[in-house]
Amino acid sequence: MTRIEEGVFRSMLIGRQDKGLTMRRLYAASFGLAILALVLLALTITNEAFGYVALVYKIEPETISDRPLAELNETELVALLVEKAPGQLPKMVSDALSPMDLQTFARASLKDSLAGKQIPAEYADKTPADIPTDERASVMGQILADNLTQEQILELIEAAILQPTVSESWPLFEGLFNRRAIEERLVELFPDEITRPELRFKSWLRLEMLTKPMDSNPLVSGVRTALLGTVYLLIIVVLTAFPVGIAAAIYLEEYADPNKWYNRLIETNIRNLAGVPSIIYGLLGLQLLVRFMGDPATGGLGLTSGQAFGIIDGTGRNIITAGLTLSLLVLPVVIINAQESIRAVPPSYRDASYGLGATKWQTIWRTVLPSALPGILTGIILSLSRAVGETAPLVVVGASTFIVQDPGLFTRFTALPIQIYNWTSRPQAGFRELAAAAIIILLVLLVAINTIAFVLRNQARRRLQV
Amino acid sequence: MTQNGHHPRAVDIQNISVYYGSYRAVRDVSIPVEKNKITAFIGPSGCGKSTVLRAINRMNDLVPGARVEGQILYHGRNLYAPDVDPVEVRRRIGMVFQKPNPFPKSIFENVAYGPRLLGVRDKNTLKEIVESSLKQAALWDEVKNDLDKSGLALSGGQQQRLCIARTIAVEPDVILMDEPCSALDPISTQHIEELMQELVSQYTIIIVTHNMQQAIRVSDYTAFYSIRKSGEGKEETRWGELVEFGETQQIFTQPQNAETADYISGRFG
Amino acid sequence: MEQAIEGTSYSNERSRLLTEALGKRAERTDIGKRARPGERIILILLFAAGLLSIFTTAFIVIFLGTEAVGFFQSRAWIYAKMTVVDQAVPPVSLRSDAEGAVTSTDTSLLLDLGDQPRVPLIPGTLIQIGDEIMRVVERRERSIIVERGYDGTEAVAHEAGLPILALKEDTVKITEALGEEDVRIALPEDVADSFAVGDMIHLETETMRIAAIEGSSLVVERGLEDTPVRAYPANTVVQVERRPTLLTYLTGTRWQPQTGDFGVLPLVESTFMTTFIAILTALPVGLAAAIYLSEYATQRVRAILNPILEILVGVPTVVFGFFALQFVTIGVLRPLFGVDIYNTLSAGLVVGIMIVPTIASMSLDAMGSVPRGLREASYGLGATKLETIAKVVLPASLSGVVAAVILGISRAVGETMIVAIAAGAGPNWTFPPNFTVGAETMTGHIARISGGDLSYQSVDYSSIFSIGLTLFIITFLLTQVSTYITRRFREMYE
């Protein structure tokens, strides 16, 4: 054995420690990478959800007015509407000012349908249908001019007459930092200076997206139908997966004798199911729920497609089958989490309850479950978050990509992640941006769910403690 | 006293052995438990006091593999007869545990738990029952303004009295107490001991205690258990056995058995 | 004594209240058996809930299994193909001077293009000189580079000036009309050899079986499988049957079930390509994160860093897919490396980001279960922290880390949306693997194909189940191995 000189040892030690420090920084940097990925993700979404567009109009604004539209007052703007789109005016009034739908609106007297709004006195008792055709447009125009702001009327003109479509769109940062290139590109695309569109800032994320249905024009498309679909799916998951999942967890933790082969099988099986890719659940849902329990026309039972309940044109590709598929998907996670929470309930609570003459179920219902509740809730939220973002199984069971009508239980449906997927895959300008806006809505929904859950859980926990 | 049966002994343990799986933890224990008296179980740790106690209200049924041989008569009826319902047994033979274990619920709900199980729904009845139980458990004055507070917010001694109130709320016949004071300070212990003296006019009490002074102070009868061994090394088995049973006075002044004498004089265990 | 009297009154009071509220149930000494049907029913319901998971698995296995069996019984009728001289290509020949002659090993042919310099001898075209067939690899101005001796022909020397015939694939058509009673199908010359006795063929919807081959005709049994026997005019196209076999399924490099290509390899290949990239990304990052959390981070730092992993877990994969396409591909890889818009590299990288938390948290568990004593022993011998990690902690937790990686692989293999968005739409077999071009994975393919309204009888429908079964088997095995290793690892330190 050779003795290492003191000095040599010391310098080697310093080297060793230097190396340690470097590696330590590298390890820490892995989190830097993770954070970087998240930041980039956020930036990418922002970058797409906001940006610049070049709009081309079906009818150029210049051709309908000598002055810029923005300088016209309400009456002048309405005059344009009356001239260019007389037929659409009743619908505009009904949409903008009346709580009624167009059909009812047409047959109700103006003072009923537009209660509280300013209406020309002489027409108050008439219904829109009563007004002679040649007067109707101007009366409606008058009502618009009296009740809407100039900006609102401008929007109506844009939608009804100008009908803009996106010619080109640029993401936010490109618009901010590379304006020159964009302008050059515009010149290249539209050599004629007169028809060359203006570069405009555009927020693809709009509040109306929540209430507007889907549209093939990305400028006006909303996510209402998709959002409703997602909410319905969540309700189905809550109503089915949670009771069943908690029941299974209670069975396994409180009743099942682990020495029995079938109980061990159930236990292992649930753990295995948790690792099955979600798309496989989609195939399960497709075959079991859509095909075999679905449309009798293709040999199904008519249960999930609604024929058994008198629905005629159901195909089985609907909210119910999709919701149940998601339920099956989250079930293992719900069960495993609930099991852990139930296991964590101190045995002394059970002893106390039994000691008072409680039956097994009384003990579970009155003591074990309330104590396990915060943990169970946490698991439920986890699985809800998962269900909200799940896309693949929905694609497989047959979510539609374009739904304008609010979905019913047995109708075709779509959901938020499906929309994101679909819009992301569209080549036309404007749709990826729309996808980014929908992503923001989805993420907000996720944060909301988690916050509610967090609050619920803390309340439950507080109730249990002091 | 009206509802009590006519058998003079509330519980008559006759020659029982308790098994955990194939392990015979206690052998051949026989103890007659007199009505409206306090019977104390003493003995070294692991000799099976808790085991016998839990056999009396069939709490051991909840341990997988646990089994009792022999019989325990309750007002003349064998508790382990096939037509006996363990849930009903536990309602009549209540239990107070070593560590105070109130539910994570309000004080009111803790006491109302038992009556609710039985099916009492009427809010006023529940209130009266809760109040009388807490009064009898000498806790009422301390908590009457905080009935909505969590039972877990009370001090250890208060928690144990809450557990006693919870037990007597269903008007049991017998109360089993498994070292109810071992986790408590001396003042709280004194409270509980006083409480037992008071409860015994209504209930038959069996108490497991580690503390011989306590047995002397509170009990009318004492059962002394000990551990027996046989075999050596790997072959060694241990089990609990009843060594001596008698009036407390007699056990502590004139023990019949040498082992008892050793134990009470502190030369053992 | 006064107190005792009070106690009696409390007790009696309660007995009264209970008796009032409950009647006979308040009896103190009745311990007889009570029927509790509710408890029984509840137990049955709870058991049923537990059993549901078994049904789920059973259904998954049964459905994937039966449809996969259905897939292997399915068949595609594809047009029989033959190679014919492409009359549309203008005449070309080898140059007629001395340099125009080729030996049996030359791969560069000098051309005499006549007065038509634009002859479309694009790469991939088959040409014939004499009896030899060659494949054009590259087109130069006045020459072509070829692959010699193609299609089983022999590479031989050719004289200068020989004509070069461009070949094309054409469908096989019957040369004479076929009456209802006829059993002899006349085919173009040389074509009959490419059929075999016993093959099934289709004319329109009629199924026939080849009983014998005589010269350039096929002798067939007609109207099989209850198909209607009809007369067919000359030039009716002949279709041949293709069926998947386990062998072609597992070794074929083209996937196009409607047209008889049943090789799942392109899908499996791209699945493993994205998975490979994913692990390459996630392993170092996840492992480093685990080491940092386990060995360096203080309680407070952990409280800050853990949520980052949780957020990563919470991001829906469709959002990651968007990120892969918009940022990783369009924003980074395309400007830097000119990759295709869809590519397995970008998808793999982002799948990697997605599984970092899986690998980190499982590795962390593994490192956490390395006994303190081992670490202390190492420090005690004068090792630095890094040395302790590298020489003691990592080796001791190795099998745990391996289990984490395997589970990560299983997650990556089963991931759908990222690859469906970013990896490409369309199976693509590349050898050697090319990460810069689009290639559809198993999951991506299932998602795309099932997107439309599939007929339950179609090959496509059963084919996605057979891919599903393949996927299920792969992920199931991986999960089992991971669980097994984890269990062994736990036992080691218990």
Ligand SMILES: Nc1ncnc2c1ncn2[C@@H]1O[C@H](COP(=O)(O)OP(=O)(O)O)[C@@H](O)[C@H]1O
């Ligand atoms: N649930 C159980 N399972 C198996 N053995 C047990 C169980 N409870 C107690 N025992 C065993 O029975 C014997 C008596 O225990 P116990 O009744 O708790 O003694 P004590 O209360 O006198 O200290 C001990 O050897 C103990 O290990």
Ligand SMILES: [Mg+2]
């Ligand atoms: Mg004990």
